[in-house]
Amino acid sequence: MDSLSQNPLVSVVIPTYNRSASVRQAVESVLAQNYRPLEPIVVDDGSDDDTAALLRPMAESGRLRLISQPNRGVSAARNTGIMASKGALIAFLDSDDEWLPGKVEAQVDYFRRNPEAVLVQTQERWMRQGRRVNPGRKHLKKAGDIFLDSLKLCLISPSAVMLKKSLLDEVGLFDENLPACEDYDLWLRVLVKYPAGLIDREYLIRHGGRPDQLSAAHSLDQYRAAALEKILRQPLSPDRRLAAEEELHIRRSIYEAGRAKRNSIF
Numbered sequence: 001m002d003s004l005s006q007n008p009l010v011s012v013v014i015p016t017y018n019r020s021a022s023v024r025q026a027v028e029s030v031l032a033q034n035y036r037p038l039e040p041i042v043v044d045d046g047s048d049d050d051t052a053a054l055l056r057p058m059a060e061s062g063r064l065r066l067i068s069q070p071n072r073g074v075s076a077a078r079n080t081g082i083m084a085s086k087g088a089l090i091a092f093l094d095s096d097d098e099w100l101p102g103k104v105e106a107q108v109d110y111f112r113r114n115p116e117a118v119l120v121q122t123q124e125r126w127m128r129q130g131r132r133v134n135p136g137r138k139h140l141k142k143a144g145d146i147f148l149d150s151l152k153l154c155l156i157s158p159s160a161v162m163l164k165k166s167l168l169d170e171v172g173l174f175d176e177n178l179p180a181c182e183d184y185d186l187w188l189r190v191l192v193k194y195p196a197g198l199i200d201r202e203y204l205i206r207h208g209g210r211p212d213q214l215s216a217a218h219s220l221d222q223y224r225a226a227a228l229e230k231i232l233r234q235p236l237s238p239d240r241r242l243a244a245e246e247e248l249h250i251r252r253s254i255y256e257a258g259r260a261k262r263n264s265i266f
Contacts, residue, residue: 004088004089004111004112004115004164005088006112007036007037007108008087008088008089008108008111009037009038009039009086009087009088009089010035010037010038010039010087010089010090010091010104010108010162011039011041011081011082011085011086011087011089011090011091011165012030012038012039012040012041012090012091012092012093012104013041013043013078013081013082013085013090013091013092013093014026014027014030014040014041014042014043014081014092014093014094014095015042015043015045015074015077015078015081015092015094015095016042016043016044016045016047016051016077016095017044017045017046017047017051017071017074017077017095018047018048018049018051019047019051019095019096020047020049020050020051020054022095022096022207023042023051023054023055023095023096024054024055025098026093026094026095026096026097026098027040027042027055027058027064028098029093029098029099029100030064030093030099031063031064032101033099033101033102033103033104033105034101034102034104034105035104035105035108038104039065039085039086039087040063040064040065041064041065041067041081041084041085042055042059042064042065042066042067042081042095043067043068043069043077043078043080043081044066044067044068044069045069045071045072045073045074045076045077046068046069046070046071046072047071052066052068065084067080067081067084072176073176073179074174074182075173075174075175075176075178075182076174076176078092078158078173078174079173079174079176082165082168082173083173085165087165088164088165088166089107089108089111089162089163089164089165090162090163090164090165090168091104091107091161091162091163092158092159092161093158093159094158094159096207097159097204097205097206097207098204098205098207099159099203099204099205100125100202100203100204100205102203103122103203103204104162106122106199106201106203107120107122107162107199107203108162110197110199111162111164114197117197118163118164118166118167118190118194118197119156119161119162119163119164119167119190119194119196119197120161120162120163120196120197120198120199121141121156121157121160121161121162121196121197121198121199122141122160122198122199122201122202122203122204123140123141123160123198123199123200123201123202123203123204124141124157124159124160124202124203124204124205124206125202125204125205125206126206126208127205127206127207127208128207128208133208138153139153139155141155141156141157141160141196141198141200142155142196142198143195143196143197143198143200144195144196145191145195146191146195146196147188147191147192147240148239148240148243150184150187150188150191151188151228151243151244151247152247154181154183154184154187155187155196156183156187156191156196157183157204157206158183159204159206160203160204163190167190167194170193171186171189171190171193172186172189173186174186175227175230178223178226178227179223180219180220180223181220181223181224181226181227182223184223184224184227185223185226185227185230188227188228188230188231189230189231189234192231192234192236192240219255219258219259221251221252221254221255221258222251222255224251225248225251225252225255228244228247228248228251229248231244232244232245232248
């Protein structure tokens with residue numbers, strides 16, 4: 001993978017859609033980072049609230065880049081930001097999350113110390129309706145070869161990640177055909193080739209419990225199954241192929257059972 005300069009430009013891609021109540025907090029947590037050079041890019045994915053009006057003064061003052069596009073979903077919004085970015089390193093932040101101080105500096109330092117790394121994430125703090133909740137042990141982030149573990153559970157959070165832009169040139173961008181589980185799909189494509197790096201410290205606050213979050217949507221197992229079908233088209237070792245096939249069977253079964261239950265109600 002590409003080597004990095006001593007102080008590489010870090011592009012931060014923040015997709016948002018009708019999140020005027022939280023996007024300022026997210027953006028301010030980026031601008032408060034002590035690392036420079038930093039390129040914050042907010043992609044407004046067709047918001048019809050006052051998101052654009054809130055962000056426009058920050059863009060006009062040069063504090064961030066604001067890109068507006070018709071509503072196409074979070075994958076398209078992230079991809080727009082990636083393609084517009086100039087940094088050798090890219091980080092993502094969902095517009096209802098926020099970073100803690102020192103995140104960017106810690107991750108850049110990780111890449112300096114581990115030049116072979118392609119991706120590094122941090123631990124995270126969970127907040128639900130204003131209260132801190134403890135993630136279960138299975139949700140704690142891990143380092144190394146986590147492909148098999150990641151088949152069952154998405155173990156990488158976009159808002160916690162920093163990666164080399166060249167990695168996306170290799171494995172591809174977010175799949176715009178997936179309305180949810182697009183991160184699960186991308187991380188499987190990464191983890192089948194590379195280990196995950198980890199800074200074992202909380203640098204992210206994730207705010208949950210909102211009804212508009214994709215994780216609250218129906219049919220997630222349908223989209224996980226689609227991602228698994230894609231990864232099975234790649235060359236895999238026998239143990240990885242078997243595990244992926246078993247997980248695909250589970251996801252299909254759960255989805256079909258759920259669909260049958262919903263149909264019986266209506």
